[in-house]
Amino acid sequence: xxxxxxxxxxxxxxxxxxxxxxxxxxxxxxxxxxxxxxxxxxxxxxxxxxxxxxxxxxxxxxxxxxxxxxxxxxxxxxxxxxxxxxxxxxxxxxxxxxxxxxxxxxxxxxxxxxxxxxxxxxxxxxxxxxxxxxxxxxxxxxxxxxxxxxxxxxxxxxxxxxxxxxxxxxxxxxxxxxxxxxxxxxxxxxxxxxxxxxxxxxxxxxxxxxxxxxxxxxxxxxxxxxxxxxxxxxxxxxxxxxxxxxxxxxxxxxxxxxxxxxxxxxxxxxxxxxxxxxxxxxxxxxxxxxxxxxxxxxxxxxxxxxxxxxxxxxxxxxxxxxxxxxxxxxxxxxx
Amino acid sequence: xxxxxxxxxxxxxxxxxxxxxxxxxxxxxxxxxxxxxxxxxxxxxxxxxxxxxxxxxxxxxxxxxxxxxxxxxxxxxxxxxxxxxxxxxxxxxxxxxxxxxxxxxxxxxxxxxxxxxxxxxxxxxxxxxxxxxxxxxxxxxxxxxxxxxxxxxxxxxxxxxxxxxxxxxxxxxxxxxxxxxxxxxxxxxxxxxxxxxxxxxxxxxxxxxxxxxxxxxxxxxxxxxxxxxxxxxxxxxxxxxxxxxxxxxxxxxxxxxxxxxxxxxxxxxxxxxxxxxxxxxxxxxxxxxxxxxxxxxxxxxxxxxxxxxxxxxxxxxxxxxxxxxxxxxxxxxxxxxxxxxxxxxxxxxxxxxxxxxxxxxxxxxxxxxxxxxxxxxxxxxxxxxxxxxxxxx
Numbered sequence: 001x002x003x004x005x006x007x008x009x010x011x012x013x014x015x016x017x018x019x020x021x022x023x024x025x026x027x028x029x030x031x032x033x034x035x036x037x038x039x040x041x042x043x044x045x046x047x048x049x050x051x052x053x054x055x056x057x058x059x060x061x062x063x064x065x066x067x068x069x070x071x072x073x074x075x076x077x078x079x080x081x082x083x084x085x086x087x088x089x090x091x092x093x094x095x096x097x098x099x100x101x102x103x104x105x106x107x108x109x110x111x112x113x114x115x116x117x118x119x120x121x122x123x124x125x126x127x128x129x130x131x132x133x134x135x136x137x138x139x140x141x142x143x144x145x146x147x148x149x150x151x152x153x154x155x156x157x158x159x160x161x162x163x164x165x166x167x168x169x170x171x172x173x174x175x176x177x178x179x180x181x182x183x184x185x186x187x188x189x190x191x192x193x194x195x196x197x198x199x200x201x202x203x204x205x206x207x208x209x210x211x212x213x214x215x216x217x218x219x220x221x222x223x224x225x226x227x228x229x230x231x232x233x234x235x236x237x238x239x240x241x242x243x244x245x246x247x248x249x250x251x252x253x254x255x256x257x258x259x260x261x262x263x264x265x266x267x268x269x270x271x272x273x274x275x276x277x278x279x280x281x282x283x284x285x286x287x288x289x290x291x292x293x294x295x296x297x298x299x300x301x302x303x304x305x306x307x308x309x310x311x312x313x314x315x316x317x318x319x320x321x322x323x324x325x326x327x328x329x330x331x332x333x334x335x
Numbered sequence: 336x337x338x339x340x341x342x343x344x345x346x347x348x349x350x351x352x353x354x355x356x357x358x359x360x361x362x363x364x365x366x367x368x369x370x371x372x373x374x375x376x377x378x379x380x381x382x383x384x385x386x387x388x389x390x391x392x393x394x395x396x397x398x399x400x401x402x403x404x405x406x407x408x409x410x411x412x413x414x415x416x417x418x419x420x421x422x423x424x425x426x427x428x429x430x431x432x433x434x435x436x437x438x439x440x441x442x443x444x445x446x447x448x449x450x451x452x453x454x455x456x457x458x459x460x461x462x463x464x465x466x467x468x469x470x471x472x473x474x475x476x477x478x479x480x481x482x483x484x485x486x487x488x489x490x491x492x493x494x495x496x497x498x499x500x501x502x503x504x505x506x507x508x509x510x511x512x513x514x515x516x517x518x519x520x521x522x523x524x525x526x527x528x529x530x531x532x533x534x535x536x537x538x539x540x541x542x543x544x545x546x547x548x549x550x551x552x553x554x555x556x557x558x559x560x561x562x563x564x565x566x567x568x569x570x571x572x573x574x575x576x577x578x579x580x581x582x583x584x585x586x587x588x589x590x591x592x593x594x595x596x597x598x599x600x601x602x603x604x605x606x607x608x609x610x611x612x613x614x615x616x617x618x619x620x621x622x623x624x625x626x627x628x629x630x631x632x633x634x635x636x637x638x639x640x641x642x643x644x645x646x647x648x649x650x651x652x653x654x655x656x657x658x659x660x661x662x663x664x665x666x667x668x669x670x671x672x673x674x675x676x677x678x679x680x681x682x683x684x685x686x687x688x689x690x691x692x693x694x695x696x697x698x699x700x701x702x703x704x705x706x707x708x709x710x711x712x713x714x715x716x717x718x719x720x721x722x723x724x725x726x727x728x
Contacts, residue, residue: 014559015559015562015563018563019563019567022567022572023575026572026575026576026579027575029575029576029579144711144714144715145707145711147710147714148657148706148707148710148711148714149703149706149707149710150661150664150665150668150684150703150706150707152665152668152684153684153700153703153706153707156684156687156688156693156700156703157700157703159693160693160694160697160700163693163694164694164697265570265571266569266570266571267570269570269571269574270570270665270668270669273669274688280571284571284574285574285669285671288574288575288578288671289578289670289671291578296575296578299571300567300571300572300575303571304567307567
């Protein structure tokens with residue numbers, strides 16, 4: 001097991017390097033840069049831009065150096081000092097801007113994941129055990145609908161419904177009356193009461209997938225002879241199901257941790273923009289549109305790195321949970 | 336990362352759906368038709384026909400494709416035909432029979448009476464029962480060029496008087512007909528899904544095939560690339576790449592750029608499917624037999640291996656199209672994908688982004704319904720094909 005962890009950690013290094021390269025290249029791709037736009041804006045306003053001033057700005061942001069030097073400066077700063085560079089638009093260090101929002105994104109993703117588990121588990125088990133029942137068909141229908149509807153569409157419908165029937169505009173994490181107060185019980189409750197909608201909207205697709213996967217896996221397991229054996233032994237039906245086949249069918253729940261992060265981050269980005277939540281989504285979009293390159297690049301880098309960590313955690317959990325996978329992986333390592 | 340693809344991966348094997356497997360085998364055996372003599376594609380077709388949901392979905396897809404191909408003809412008017420007097424006009428109900436004085440068969444809609452709210456300056460519409468606008472099929476309307484070449488002015492449905500306006504699904508903020516815009520958007524959204532899948536197909540089959548056939552170090556390298564591509568959160572990366580598409584590019588250039596961006600990330604699932612099939616087929620006895628017969632490598636792949644997994648690839652392709660459509664919608668919705676005046680479902684959704692437009696004109700959300708219907712139909716059809724892909728099971 002320890003060898004497995006070490007091996008996986010080592011694998012992460014080149015992948016992280018590749019992610020950082022991609023993040024950097026993505027922010028370099030657009031023609032021109034923020035400075036050029038900024039200077040054009042200044043000139044348009046009639047302010048004269050001194051040559052020396054441009055040079056000073058270029059010097060400050062390291063824009064006049066070749067690409068690989070810029071990359072090395074950027075990644076070096078991150079690795080050595082945790083310095084992600086400056087945001088052009090906000091004139092503040094990127095690190096100040098992103099951590100709050102990434103924290104919220106991660107919190108939202110974790111909450112969404114837990115909620116989808118809690119919803120998907122009973123429904124999935126029910127639809128497999130009572131296959132072809134009305135409840136099964138209803139769950140299947142809702143599940144497919146949840147998969148096929150873009151989550152920003154769900155968010156828009158939610159906005160419309162809450163406006164139309166409750167007369168309030170939805171959005172935001174912290175209600176206005178709590179905006180300036182410190183964290184206390186009231187504020188926490190307020191945040192929770194505002195978060196349930198985004199959590200459900202972002203989790204819709206993931207929950208649908210979990211229900212389908214659990215149902216399909218459990219159906220396969222329920223037909224196996226060991227279930228008959230357990231029944232023949234005289235175990236009560238619910239114990240038969242929960243003790244053996246459900247345990248076998250539940251592995252995909254654990255592997256969700258790995259892929260749910262990229263999915264949730266993507267869904268969260270879209271939903272947050274519609275519901276104006278202060279998470280990564282809106283700021284990333286803004287940064288990309290205004291070519292605020294260090295801000296955008298750092299977001300992509302950190303989100304990518306978090307996804308990797310999530311995948312690693314889920315693989316390790318899975319190996320711990322499922323002896324078959326553990327054996328296969330240790331054999332592969334020794335081979 | 337797409338949740339849809341995950342279902343398929345998390346399932347243990349391409350085993351038949353337990354819901355249908357029993358019924359299928361029993362059915363095929365019971366029909367007593369010359370199952371032994373039928374070709375593989377015929378067997379697949381027999382099995383596919385049993386999937387009622389998949390068959391119905393195929394009909395929906397056929398309809399959507401028809402709309403996409405002949406969108407100029409299907410739409411009541413042109414998508415850019417605006418009217419300042421009809422901003423956010425609500426949908427008109429289509430009446431079939433007029434019974435107010437006697438019995439008058441024929442489609443018609445009622446006109447609007449519009450007033451301006453003094454405070455908000457928004458237009459408010461009430462149905463004007465006294466005005467009757469007859470609606471007909473194959474009517475003369477705004478001239479258009481079918482596929483940009485054939486000039487015509489016949490529309491499938493529209494007001495019989497070309498100067499009248501009919502808004503069956505309401506109007507957007509410029510008084511343009513939502514129905515026409517959704518119909519035109521079908522062409523762009525569906526074709527970008529197809530084009531994106533075509534590019535991913537080439538990438539996926541070539542790389543997956545190489546990976547699966549040669550194995551060894553090449554396989555490891557390609558697998559690492561796939562794992563890496565999958566570990567990046569898709570939407571931020573898509574956003575980053577499409578933000579890099581220059582604004583001044585023409586509509587067609589943007590279209591192709593977005594297609595390439597979508598498929599750059601979408602090829603991985605296909606590559607995995609192809610590799611998996613190659614790996615399992617490589618060990619099959621008939622491949623060994625062909626090799627012993629002295630067949631060359633190219634012939635083994637083309638004549639012996641490809642026919643055994645084309646049906647699986649077709650299924651994966653069908654299931655990949657909806658993901659592309661969803662991705663395009665998401666990007667265009669954010670304003671990073673296709674740009675107006677190009678009309679796609681995502682571009683249309685972008686107009687429904689603010690609370691004012693949703694509150695005053697909830698019908699601007701209708702393109703989203705089109706997306707949902709298309710994605711559902713493609714998913715069900717893809718599932719049907721996947722379940723019938725291996726008729727010998």
